[in-house]
Amino acid sequence: MTKPNKPIIWTISGSDCSGGAGIAADIKTGHALGVEVCHLTTANTVQNSEKLVSINPVDVDILSQQAELLLTDKMPNVIKVGLLANIEQVKWLSVWLSEVKERNSSIKVVYDPVGQASVGGKFSHLSVSDLRLFLKMVDVITPNSHEAQWLATSKSIEVKALAVDIMKLGVNSVIIKGGHAFTEGASNEDFCTDYCLHTLTDDDSSKMSEDETIEYALRSAKVDTNYSHGGGCSFASALAAFIAHGHLVRDAFTLTKAFINQGLSKNAGKHDHYGAFEQTYCPTEKSFFPTVSSSINHKYRKLAAFKSLGLKRQTHNPNSMNNTGEQKLGLYPVIDSLYWLKRLLPLGLQIIQLRIKNKTEAELDAIIAEAVELAKPYQTRLFINDYWQLAIKHGAYGVHIGQEDLQTTPIEQIHKAGIRLGISTHGCYEFLLAQQLKPSYLAIGAIYPTKTKNMTGQIQGVANLAELLNLATDIPVVAIGGINHERAPEVLATGVDSIAVVTGITEAESPEESVRLFQKLLGHT
Template identity: 30%
Template sequence: MTTSYRPAPPCVLVFSGSDPSGGAGMQADIPAISALGCHPLSVPTALTVQDNVSVFAVHPIDAELIRHQAQVLIDRFDIRAVKLGIAGNRRNAETIVELILQLRSRRPDLPVVVDPVLASGHGNRLSTDDPAQAIAPLYAVATVILPNLNEADRLCGGEHGREAQAAILMQRGCEHVLLKGGHGPQEEDVVNRWFGPEGAGASWRWPRLPDEFHGTGCTLAAALSAMLAHGLGMRDAIDAAQHYCQHALATSYAIAPGQRIPNRVPLHEKSFAGEYK
């Protein structure tokens, strides 16, 4: 039998919580990153008790266990991007920052994608500390942060306009901001707005689908980390990640009443990784 080994894919280091329902968190990150031609290296930050509607409990992993898991991976593999989901508490976030600074001592331009998850889609907290305070250490290492409109209001204050909120996040250290319109005021379309350095920016408008989905933000952030690991520039990476995410939602499925599960492994011949590399 002959072999047809594929070239080594870029590795993406993922820090996120474990969702036993398989819809969000690490269980969303791994298939999305794999579908886009990268290899996910996964470090769980918290164990959650949840289904496709509610989060019932969050149990953060010990910070030193997170460090040990990640250090073994950092010492062995060439990591091309990092994706951050929930940290579980502030101590875990501080530990993750230390690990990223270590990685950046070797690869200064390492892209770091931060999904600032403060609560589930139904408002359940996802940190044992104050969620907004728990993620504060991550601003300084964020290449791009992806808050939805509710999260932007929580992090920056709802009295500020969207451009002002993006400016606040950039002043805190985030190089790029992608404000997502999927949660918040229910307009007819979803409008996602990118703000970058030196006035860079763009917006995208997507049809608002009629249902609710489990792990949409995780899917988009994971897809963006994969596109950046492939070496795409920020605008192209954001564009490609959104196309992938929109397709995952449009072809989603239901495993029970409640939020639908995005289809992160497209069952057709179109290769998103091949198209956008």
């Protein structure tokens, strides 16, 4: 069996003869987002843009034969499930998915619980009880608000309560789409908030919570259009495609929201009839990306921007005519001792981060106090990793915190002290969340696998770095993780403002020569 050039998703769903929803939407979405799509048709429907006439289920034996044959050469990364037309199909799929996941535990299942057609009429008469065994095989479920209320036992109108109830059915993650009704628990005609309750896994190495679950909410202005037929199918298949490309749920969720916003915007203002949602391409334009609605962003929504680094900067487009050659942040060494600080400070660097681990409080106090004094005669901006209280106490230039520390670090105190703030991010969700806090700089990583930290599931790669830079504002962006002299040119070609380097300097045969070579690559001599 030859290895496919693209990730593979399967769609197990119904056929919409009008071409707007179901398998037609899934295939168009998958191809738009660079995945190969295999399809198993559960039912042939008779419908158009005005009404649903009939559902004609496909025999389970045919579905079983198709699935087993496809497994021999088209093993899926993700399986998207839509319309299940009868209890026989549910029973077969429940058993089959259990067997497949035993053979390949990495396969994810995304379920769009299609209950009622947008034009009216029910697709099936299945009950929640009928679906219980199947739902235990589901990784992500994507109901709209009406479907969520059907699935939940509490019958609440509060989105989190609904998600908690649905998660009890055995699914790992619940995404409730807000376009049909509530926005963050209340009706809002101008905005739509999609909500995700996600079970933390070993892949979520940048955790912002000690709980077993974490919430994500994404808010966008509603798009005024009637061209939304198949939007729910497209949402679930886009989510499946982004997961198949290796994105974590939070980032796949964010990219999917942008994809839907982009597709709806293609027909903004059109109301001539109930038209098909337009599947476009992978979103890159910042205007289509949502706002992150989180407790952190809400808490600090009125906080002014943190002090800047005081450097003029280029556009993030390396080919833009607006590039002026003005000084950028440049090389950003991350070191773990006063020894390295003393050795690197004389080399004319714009910025250094001191990241100390495994010291007592008294030792940390003394080290940070000395570090700040050592940096004073130089123009180098000294950032202290994590220890914001000591950074404030000793008057450091800035403090750097990880995404996992945002919940517990009172960043308003850092702001009040007048020192700068840098924040780590891993993927588009965290990048947008941190960007809304208006820090002094943002770090993105890990670009490549790194020796210093386990970044399982969070390797960004150069292509993803370039896409993230499309979402950047005037806040400087630093790339970090596994960057050496050989890799630096392709990282810098993205237009990123700075590259952070750890072992590429501290494990070099000649650290000073390594710094000079990095500076040369950065255009700093």
